[in-house]
Amino acid sequence: MLEIYFLVIGIIFLISEISVYKLVLSVNKKFQWLILEKDENPQISEHVLEKFLPHGYDAELGWVRKPNTEHFENSKGGKVKWTTNNSGARTNPKFEEMKSDISCYGDSFSFCRQVNDNETWEHYLSELLKTNVQNFGVGNYGLDQTYLRLKRQYSKNPTKIVMIGVVPDTISRIISIWKHYYEYGNTLGFKPRFKIHKNKLELLKNPIDTEAKFSQYNEYLDYIQENDFFYKAKFRKEKITFPYCITIFRNLRRNFGIIKWIKKIEERESKNKDTKEISWKPMDIIMKINLEWRIKLFKDKSTLELFRKILEEYVDFSKTKNFLPIFMFLPQKDDILFIKQNYNFYQEFITEISGINNLVFVDVTEGLLQEECLDELYSDNNEYGGHYSMVGNQKIANLIFQQLKIKNIF
Numbered sequence: 552m553l554e555i556y557f558l559v560i561g562i563i564f565l566i567s568e569i570s571v572y573k574l575v576l577s578v579n580k581k582f583q584w585l586i587l588e589k590d591e592n593p594q595i596s597e598h599v600l601e602k603f604l605p606h607g608y609d610a611e612l613g614w615v616r617k618p619n620t621e622h623f624e625n626s627k628g629g630k631v632k633w634t635t636n637n638s639g640a641r642t643n644p645k646f647e648e649m650k651s652d653i654s655c656y657g658d659s660f661s662f663c664r665q666v667n668d669n670e671t672w673e674h675y676l677s678e679l680l681k682t683n684v685q686n687f688g689v690g691n692y693g694l695d696q697t698y699l700r701l702k703r704q705y706s707k708n709p710t711k712i713v714m715i716g717v718v719p720d721t722i723s724r725i726i727s728i729w730k731h732y733y734e735y736g737n738t739l740g741f742k743p744r745f746k747i748h749k750n751k752l753e754l755l756k757n758p759i760d761t762e763a764k765f766s767q768y769n770e771y772l773d774y775i776q777e778n779d780f781f782y783k784a785k786f787r788k789e790k791i792t793f794p795y796c797i798t799i800f801r802n803l804r805r806n807f808g809i810i811k812w813i814k815k816i817e818e819r820e821s822k823n824k825d826t827k828e829i830s831w832k833p834m835d836i837i838m839k840i841n842l843e844w845r846i847k848l849f850k851d852k853s854t855l856e857l858f859r860k861i862l863e864e865y866v867d868f869s870k871t872k873n874f875l876p877i878f879m880f881l882p883q884k885d886d887i888l889f890i891k892q893n894y895n896f897y898q899e900f901i902t903e904i905s906g907i908n909n910l911v912f913v914d915v916t917e918g919l920l921q922e923e924c925l926d927e928l929y930s931d932n933n934e935y936g937g938h939y940s941m942v943g944n945q946k947i948a949n950l951i952f953q954q955l956k957i958k959n960i961f
Contacts, residue, residue, distance in 0.1 A: 564796070571795040578813045583736030584837050585809050586790050592769055593731070595738050600765055603739050610760045611703070612696050613742035615639065616662070616689050626665035626930045627940060634668055638708055641686040643677055644669045651683040652961075654708055656701045657716040658724075660881035662688030663944055665930040670941040675948035680961055685710065691737075692717070693724025694861050695745050701865070705872055712960065714877040714913070714951075715865065719886055719897050720841065722848045725857060726780035728755065733781040741768070744778065745861060747853075752860050785844070808836045842885050846896045855900060859907070866910050875960065878904070879913040881947070884929045884937035887919050911958065918950040 578585045609615040621634040634642040640654075641662060655661050655673055663671035663686070673686040687704060689696070694717055701713065727733050730740025741759040745752045755778055758764070758771045768775075776782045791798050791806065799806050812832040819826045848854045862878060869876035880897060882890075889896070895916065905912055922928060928943035939947060955961045 564794075567796040568794060571799055574810065575791050575795060575799065578810050581813050581817070582809060582833050584833070585806065586735050586786070588790065588792050590735065591786075591790065592772055593738055595765055595768070599739070604762050604765075607739075608762065611743065611757060612689075612692075612699055613740060613757050613759075614689070614691075615700070616641070616687075624665060628930075631665060631667045631670075633662075633664075633666075638685075639687065639704075640708070641671065641673070641688070642668045643671075643674055643683055643686065646674070646677045646683040649677075649681075649683040651685050651708070651710055653680070653682060653712045653714060654685040654687060654705075654710040655714045655716060656697045656704075657688045657714075657881070658692040658697070658718055658721065659688065659690035659938060660718050660883075661716040662686060662690055664690060664938045666939070666941050666944060670944055672939065672944040672947040672951070675945050676951055679948060679952045680955075688716070691724075691730065691740065693727070693742070693744070694721045694858065695725045696742055697721075698861055698865050698868075699743065702868060705868075705874075709872065710874060712875045712877060713869065714879065716879045716881045718883055719849070719880050720845050720883065722845055722854060722858060722897075723781070723841070725861065726848075726854055728758065728779045729775050729782075732776075732779050732786040735786070739765075741775075745857060746778070747857055747860060752864055805836060805840060809833050812836075838885055842889060846889075849897050849900055855903075858900070859904060862904055862910060863907060866907055869909065875911065876909065877911045877913055877960075879915060879951070881939075882916055882919060884925055887916070887925060890916070891920060911960065913951055913954045915947055915950040915954075918946070918953075922946070 575585060575587060579587055579590075583590075603614075606617060606620065607614045616635050616639055618635055618637050618639040621632060623630055623632050625631075636642050636647060653676075661673075663673070668674065671686060673684040677684045685708060687700060687708075689700065692700070694715070697715055697717060701715070705713070723733060725744060728742060728744045730737035730742065734740070741757055743757045744755050746755060747753070758775055759768055764771065789802055789805065791801075812829060815829055815832075816826050819829070865878070866876050880901075901912060901914070904910060919925075919928065928940060928946055929937045930940045930943070931937060952961075
């Protein structure tokens with residue numbers, strides 16, 4: 552009798568395992584953020600590499616905007632186009648031939664995704680200051696890559712003032728060496744990072760520093776996993792593995808939320824119904840989790856120490872090149888919404904770095920908090936990170952301009 556009981560239990564377990572695995576696999580094919588064992592070292596397709604290597608790959612920085620390129624993308628207002636000039640900076644219409652006193656470095660919020668070349672905050676700031684404000688922002692860069700890009704670029708494009716503008720989420724990017732372990736599916740995002748060794752910054756170079764290494768990246772996986780904070784802290788904990796009907800419950804809210812919305816989207820698609828209202832729901836779950844992570848990291852002493860050390864190196868570099876270093880956070884829409892409803896989770900760090908001699912901090916957060924209608928300032932509902940719209944970039948430029956005037960910088 553006992554043997555029959557265990558046999559029945561075994562059959563039920565096996566059926567459950569197969570059913571859950573098939574369910575998770577079907578969702579994984581539609582939404583890469585629900586991860587399985589196979590996602591620990593996914594295959595990078597030749598087709599994807601053929602597109603990426605000539606247009607974006609950089610051996611030192613991981614990726615970069617190449618000179619004299621153009622790209623079209625969608626925004627809330629329709630299709631937009633961005634271009635880069637001979638230096639690899641974003642084209643600044645009407646100001647390209649003008650003298651440049653300011654150069655800007657950072658991530659996609661400095662590059663200004665989802666707007667045209669004449670709708671970036673650097674362009675509007677150029678109009679206010681009557682100088683060519685150069686834009687060397689690169690999408691998805693961390694502060695570490697931003698600083699390394701500045702060091703490489705500055706001698707070719709020297710300016711009296713340098714501005715670094717990054718999203719608060721840069722705090723997660725500076726402890727990552729493969730974006731895939733934080734942004735699942737971003738398999739091309741190998742990058743350098745810094746660590747602190749004997750109270751000094753130590754650079755860990757991009758592990759995939761030749762094109763050939765992409766097809767051999769598994770050989771460097773131990774090194775990558777050892778030096779990427781999120782591999783153990785996030786990726787492994789969110790990975791659904793055998794026994795699937797048990798591990799799927801480890802992140803109940805996350806996993807079942809994703810499955811629910813993907814299945815609802817599939818159901819609507821099967822009935823030829825519009826999915827616009829719910830298509831963003833799965834990613835909204837991920838964005839909320841990522842927000843929770845950066846709030847947590849702004850309380851983590853070791854991560855904050857690393858952040859501060861990079862800023863101190865930035866200031867030291869400015870002294871050797873004789874330029875004024877400016878730093879600012881460019882908050883995403885969900886950052887502002889959280890701060891409005893709760894508290895400014897990066898204010899303590901702002902107060903701390905205000906003690907770094909010669910570093911100028913420009914604060915745009917307070918100005919954005921005064922705005923009642925945030926939808927006008929952002930290009931989407933965080934679908935691509937909630938970048939600033941044309942109106943948002945005008946606002947950012949004006950906030951920066953006001954602070955530069957108050958600080959007697961320009």
